[in-house]
Amino acid sequence: MDNKLILPYNHIQTAHCENGVATGLLRHHGLEFMTEPLMFGLGSGIFYIHIPFLMVNGGPAVSYRSMPGWIFSRASKLLGIKVNRRKFSSEKEAYDYLNKQIQLGNPVGCQVGVYNLPYFPAEYRFHFNAHNLVVYGKENGNYLVSDPVMETVTTLTEEDMLKVRFAKGPLAPKGHVYYPENVKQVSKEHLQKSIYKAIHRSAFDMLNIPGPIAGVDGINYTARQIRKWREKLGPRKAGLYMGQIVRMQEEIGTGGGGFRFLYAAFLEQASDITGNQKLLTLSDEFTKAGDLWRASAINMGRIFKGRLNEQKDFLESADMLDNIAAIERAAFKELRKIKM
């Protein structure tokens, strides 16, 4: 390979890495209208789930978004785009394949683990394997990297790149490389249709998945757990659990308020594109939900800030979540009914 190969890829910074890679790659392939909120909405990214018995970093496993990889897959399917995905068992093959794509002039998305990502702040380097970035070239043996959560582009050595592509554990990337194929222009009508389909899908995910742990029901489930935590785990551990919820909800990548502001921004854009005023009204409901998630985080913060806390603080937090669940349930019921 030449000493220098820089592909004409425009770095964009987004709240969430998967939205960012997907948006950037689709823009690169000519879909200039794509934005992060639109990608998130078309990919039906909004979600809630509390998986019982599973622990993440010693705390409860809650998530405010759908499974890693689904946003790009769902959005592409709606827009009639194929996402070419490759995973590898051999590091050598994975290495050769990435180099070949760059030589072919094709910027690609890579799934990586963040534990060995040198440009991340040390405090953020946990064993989290579903981070995404774009490789858009190579210079002096280093990969040129557009990581959507970073303000500017960055680089990775060949050795570091292999390490992060072959991180082990849950959601191990296995060298996962992906890029969109056959990207055609999307007509306004097609886009409008896709928006409605995606909204109905999110409404289904939030309202109709059976069982108590997923969707809006999952928020009530977490509230019920919170009421029991202090007695069951003791004040200290219960406080740490609350901290974990706040981190999953607000940490880098969510756009604030557990992705609810991002979804509100999507509904605003969706209203623009479709001319449906009702979507704008419902956008306000998600702004309200996002604000309440932020208020809940502040309340939880009071619990884990000092190590002194009382049962009534936990009850208050649980009530706040039940209130949020009620607002989101009503909003998604309206979205479920929405028609072109």
Next chain:
Amino acid sequence: MKKEDLPQDASALVGVTREVCYVKGSDGKYTSDLSTGWDVKKQALDNAWDDIKERVAEAAAQVKNGEISPIFYFMEVKLMDITLLSGYTGFWKWTIKRHFKPSVFKNLSDTKLATYAKAFDISVEELKNFHG
């Protein structure tokens, strides 16, 4: 959240990057803006690290008392659990649990020690000579 309410608190991100948040601009429309951090979640992250430090200190004390092997200690240092360590080393989980016993650790072959050292990104000497 309104644009003017977006927190700009000091956090671990300072000097590395700022994060994108979605906020309402003065025209009532959504826009994105950059934030340096928020005290509430900084506290949550700091607490998580305090907890990790406590667990590491506890593991070091256990190694010192001869209750557990250095493999357990370095697993904690590297924020791993047994599942993750199994992924990096290729050893079964029950094998790793056995290697936590100081009596078993003492007789581990150099190849096995090297596998652990590689997973922890340290030298075999560091692994062998950690006494708490």
